[in-house]
Amino acid sequence: MQNGSIEILGRGTGEIFASIDPDEARAYFRAKDKSLRNKVMYVREAVKRFVHDGDYVGIGGFGTNRIPTAVCHEIVRQKRKNLGFLGHTSTHDFQILAAGEVFDRCDVGYVVGLEARGLSPQARRYLESGKVRITENTNYTLSMRIKAASMGVPFILSRNLMGTDTFAKSASMLVRCPFTGKKLVAHPAIYPDVAAIHVHESDVHGNARIHGITISDLDLARAAKRLIITTERLIQESEIRRDPAATDIPYYLVDAVCEVPFGSYPGCMPGEYFSDEDHLREWLEAEKDPETLRSFLDRHIHSLDSFSRYLDLCGGIRRIRELRRKELLFRRQEDEDE
């Protein structure tokens, strides 16, 4: 063991797609306007102002759970290109962005699949086309890389990845611990240029609450240089100040607050509504043929001017009511009584 130095034993060949420099991030955060101010705006404006071509983008939630669907649609609608993407447990969000072909590099933790629902044909075509540069990670590796950024450091250590091709195609390094001599893997931080997170409640300044599992969103909110919050509902600042322990994301991290009721649809929103499995199946079906996908995207994204039109198209409040009953485990009988 070499005292005082970390010995490098191996390195993955994967690319680092976003800055890992904590001083660059410090300079950015120093200059950022951290004042308590009203940031309420439409999703259209938030994406226009805060998501730029070439940005490295992170999407919160867990694939079909508490996802900022409206932001994903808007990125596709505004035809962003050459984005880098944080493929952290990314399923329906990945499906939307892959359908728009908006990214050209991707950190893969979990992508392409929609868990037990099967693989997205379009996401497969896109990644198999060679149009996207890929660095392999694991879900936890990406959680840690965001955590490192939220800590304000350039890398973080763990004991996964070792001995595998996932490591060989990662951007991580195998190192020896200067204290114990054990092998560890060092993962470079990821400071996303922009992230979007859907929450249950937020005030107009961006003080936000998540009910239920937070996945990696507490760190993602802190790691991202710019942050778009979409919220099921706006609440008053006095409510935030009544119970500060309930706040998950403080205002000074946030650049835009967009009120998007049912904004995780067709994903699940804990305590609010369950995922729309029929509509997710429609997506997978439409993707089988590129022509069909094109008209599907026209119908569901490009020809619409907002997310609420999409909800109307998918069955509107009636459909949401069914999904709410499913989420709350109401019996079928009660559905039919209405």
Added chain:
Amino acid sequence: MSEREASHNVMELMICAAARLLEDRCTVAVGTGAPCAATMLAQRTHAPNLTIFFEAGGIAPILPEMPISVGDSRTFYRGVMASGMCDIMETCQRGLVDYTFLGGAQIDMYGNLNSTVIGDHSSPRVRLPGSGGANDFASFCWRTLVITPQDKRRFVPRLDFVTTPGYLTGGRSREEAGLPEGTGPYRVITNMAIMDFEESSRRMRIVSVHPGYSVEDVRAACGFELLAVNEVGSTPPPTGHELSILREEVDPHRYIIGRA
């Protein structure tokens, strides 16, 4: 239905065989599908004090039904905590989690798994989802259980991509790579048999065959040479009690057991 005459399909048998491996009071990191069904069955039969973890943050839920996603609201329904991914993975990394369940498109004789690509990584024939949490769980949890259908396409001599570590190249290679001591694949449960891993070579070995299959059948459906214990047992079929819990409480809509 009497204990003896319970007729069952192969998915039900696999789920029951997996459930029996989970002791009461153990801790398990699970995904959706058959592993979740096995864990729910164990909890409702011999292991009421088992603790369930989901990678997205759900801890010790009382599952009202099978989750569709490992991050949906069922995964922390009446749980003790709604946490996050780092907390769950670090609970595993600290050594608190006994079991995890994994699967994959390919498995080799050392229990390594591929869920990343079929073909070459730079120009794959099929791009698959990647590790997800599999590499993490397999690195950190004490015992990895694999539930998978068995055929030569899946049980291959050489993986196209080692996504998730089993015993790597056998012997002590897993520990030498740096992975925590005392961890690794524990059992592989297929539609034909249950396998473990021989202690020194760390090669996959038949422990028991399911009713209707012989050791030769199992070997014929495997792309590499399978070892076998001296006296290969016969996997006990599901009991009537297990089947009724599985069919009535765990998977009443037959999402999983209907796949057989």
